[in-house]
Amino acid sequence: MAADVLVIGAGVTGMKASLLLALAGRHVHLVENSSVIGGRLIRCEDIFPAMECATCMVSPMQQDVLRNDLINVVTLGDILSIEGSIGDFRIKISKRASCVDPVACIGCAECWNACPVEINNEFEENLSKRKAISVPCAGALPNVPWIDREHCLRWNGDENCSLCAEACVFAAVDYSEEDSQFEITVSDIILSTGFQPSQGEGFEKFQWGICPGVFTASEFERYYSSNGPTSGELVTKDGLKPESAAIIVHPCGTGSYSNINTMYSLKFLHYLNEKLPDIRPVVFLDASYSPDALEDRYHLSWKNVEADVVLYTQTPEVSTVSDGKSLSITCSTAEGNFSAKADLLVLGTSMLPSTGTSKFIELLGIECSDDGFATSPDPELSSVMTTVPGVFAAGCTGGPLDIASSVTEAAAAVGRVLADANRGGK
Ligand SMILES: Cc1cc2nc3c(=O)[nH]c(=O)nc-3n(C[C@H](O)[C@H](O)[C@H](O)COP(=O)(O)OP(=O)(O)OC[C@H]3O[C@@H](n4cnc5c(N)ncnc54)[C@H](O)[C@@H]3O)c2cc1C
Ligand code: SF4
Ligand code: SF4
Structure with a gap:
C-alpha cells in the first residue's frame, strides 16, 4: 500500500493538495496550527479577479476536506520534529487540547x-x-x-x-482533556504554511495607529467582511462615515511589492465603490508600476477604474490634519506636486513568510530567497521543489501568490509526490 503523506498548513493550498492526494487514494495527515481550516482566504469577503464570494468558493472545499475518510485533519496541531528522508520521514506531532468535544458541540455560541x-x-x-x-x-x-x-x-x-x-446544554465542554502527541511515518511532505501580512512595522509614518482612518490592507479586508468587526460597514476605526478615501498601493512598511498589491487594491476599489458610492477614491500608484510601464493584465486594469490614479515618483507623505480625524497626503509626480485629503486611507501590505514557513525552512535546512520564502533548485521546471528531496513547498510558502496560482502549485506538488511513488515504489 502507498505510504501516507504529510501536508502542513490547511489554507487553500494545503486543502487542495490533500483533496487531490485523497483522490489518488493516498492517506493524508493535514496538520493545521490554528483551530480552523481555510487559511488567509477565509478572512476575505470577495476574491479578485472575478469578485467571487470567498465563502462560496471555500466552504465546499472545507466540507470535502473535513468529510474525507482519507484525510486526517489535525487542527491545533504542531510539528515537534521531522527525521528521516524521502520515502521514510518520521514525524512527531502534538495536538493541543481544545477542551470541547467536536461530536457533541453544535456551535451554538x-x-x-x-x-x-x-x-x-x-x-x-x-x-x-x-x-x-x-x-x-x-x-x-x-x-x-x-x-x-x-x-x-x-x-x-x-x-x-x-x-x-x-x-453548554450539550455537555460538550471537557476541562480534563489533555494535549496529546503521536508519531507518523510518511513518504513525502508538502509545506503549505503560507504567508503573513506585514503588520504595523514602519506604518506609523503613514499615521497608522495615530489616525483612526488608516487601515492596513488586511484590516480593511476584515472591515469590509460581512462577518468582520463592523459586519461589513465601512467606517473609520472610531465609527465615523468617511467622506473621502485613498489607497497607497505599494507596501508602506517592510517587505517588497508583489502583484498581489495591485490585485487587492483593485478589489478594494470595488469595495469602496460599492459601499461608499458618493466617494471617488484617490489611488497612489508608484509610477514604475503604471499601466504603461507594466503591461500585465492587472496593471492594465488601472486604465478602467472608477478612481483618480496618481502616479507618484516619490513615496507619498501622510500627515494628520488638525482635527486628528483626517489626513493630508502629498507626493511628487512627473507633472509636479500633488496633494489630497482623505478620511480613510488603506496602506499597501506586503506578504512575508508566515512563522510556520520560516520554522520549516530552518528545521529542514531548505534554501530560501532573501525575503525568506522557500526556493526551488529548478524554478523554471518545478517551482514546488525544495532543496530537500521529498519536501515540496506549494502556494505562498514559496512567495506571494494569488489563489489561482496557489491551487495550481498544490496540484504540481501532488504530481511530484505521485511521480516519486511511481519511481521508487513507495
Ligand atoms: C489583503 C489581501 C487580500 C488578498 N486578496 C486576494 C484575492 O482577492 N484573490 C486572490 O487570488 N488572492 C488574494 N490574496 C492572496 C491569498 O490570500 C493567497 O493567495 C492565499 O491565501 C494563499 O493560500 P496558502 O494556502 O498558500 O496560504 P495561507 O492562506 O497563508 O494558509 C497557510 C495555512 O498554514 C497554516 N500554518 C502556518 N504555520 C503553520 C504551522 N507551523 N503548522 C501548521 N499550520 C501552519 C496557517 O494557519 C494557514 O491556515 C490576498 C492577500 C492579501 C494579503
Ligand atoms: S455551548 Fe456547547 S454546543 Fe454550544 S458552541 Fe459551546 S461547546 Fe459547542
Ligand atoms: S472556564 Fe471560564 S474563563 Fe475559561 S473559557 Fe470557560 S468561561 Fe471562559
Whole structure:
C-alpha cells in the first residue's frame, strides 16, 4: 500500500493538495496550527479577479476536506520534529487540547457568550475582542470553539470558573482533556504554511495607529467582511462615515511589492465603490508600476477604474490634519506636486513568510530567497521543489501568490509526490 503523506498548513493550498492526494487514494495527515481550516482566504469577503464570494468558493472545499475518510485533519496541531528522508520521514506531532468535544458541540455560541474574559482577536487583526473560549469568526470551520488556556481563568488563578460548561446544554465542554502527541511515518511532505501580512512595522509614518482612518490592507479586508468587526460597514476605526478615501498601493512598511498589491487594491476599489458610492477614491500608484510601464493584465486594469490614479515618483507623505480625524497626503509626480485629503486611507501590505514557513525552512535546512520564502533548485521546471528531496513547498510558502496560482502549485506538488511513488515504489 502507498505510504501516507504529510501536508502542513490547511489554507487553500494545503486543502487542495490533500483533496487531490485523497483522490489518488493516498492517506493524508493535514496538520493545521490554528483551530480552523481555510487559511488567509477565509478572512476575505470577495476574491479578485472575478469578485467571487470567498465563502462560496471555500466552504465546499472545507466540507470535502473535513468529510474525507482519507484525510486526517489535525487542527491545533504542531510539528515537534521531522527525521528521516524521502520515502521514510518520521514525524512527531502534538495536538493541543481544545477542551470541547467536536461530536457533541453544535456551535451554538452559548459558551463564549457566557465567558467573562475578553482579549484581542488576532484573526480580526486585533480590531475586535474574542473570549477565552471562541471560534475566530462566524462561519469558521470546524465550527467548534476551543479554550485558550493562556487566557482562561481556570488555568490562571480561578480554577472554579465553569461558566462555559454551565452554559453548554450539550455537555460538550471537557476541562480534563489533555494535549496529546503521536508519531507518523510518511513518504513525502508538502509545506503549505503560507504567508503573513506585514503588520504595523514602519506604518506609523503613514499615521497608522495615530489616525483612526488608516487601515492596513488586511484590516480593511476584515472591515469590509460581512462577518468582520463592523459586519461589513465601512467606517473609520472610531465609527465615523468617511467622506473621502485613498489607497497607497505599494507596501508602506517592510517587505517588497508583489502583484498581489495591485490585485487587492483593485478589489478594494470595488469595495469602496460599492459601499461608499458618493466617494471617488484617490489611488497612489508608484509610477514604475503604471499601466504603461507594466503591461500585465492587472496593471492594465488601472486604465478602467472608477478612481483618480496618481502616479507618484516619490513615496507619498501622510500627515494628520488638525482635527486628528483626517489626513493630508502629498507626493511628487512627473507633472509636479500633488496633494489630497482623505478620511480613510488603506496602506499597501506586503506578504512575508508566515512563522510556520520560516520554522520549516530552518528545521529542514531548505534554501530560501532573501525575503525568506522557500526556493526551488529548478524554478523554471518545478517551482514546488525544495532543496530537500521529498519536501515540496506549494502556494505562498514559496512567495506571494494569488489563489489561482496557489491551487495550481498544490496540484504540481501532488504530481511530484505521485511521480516519486511511481519511481521508487513507495
Ligand atoms: C489583503 C489581501 C487580500 C488578498 N486578496 C486576494 C484575492 O482577492 N484573490 C486572490 O487570488 N488572492 C488574494 N490574496 C492572496 C491569498 O490570500 C493567497 O493567495 C492565499 O491565501 C494563499 O493560500 P496558502 O494556502 O498558500 O496560504 P495561507 O492562506 O497563508 O494558509 C497557510 C495555512 O498554514 C497554516 N500554518 C502556518 N504555520 C503553520 C504551522 N507551523 N503548522 C501548521 N499550520 C501552519 C496557517 O494557519 C494557514 O491556515 C490576498 C492577500 C492579501 C494579503
Ligand atoms: S461547546 Fe456547547 S455551548 Fe459551546 S458552541 Fe459547542 S454546543 Fe454550544
Ligand atoms: S472556564 Fe471560564 S474563563 Fe475559561 S473559557 Fe470557560 S468561561 Fe471562559
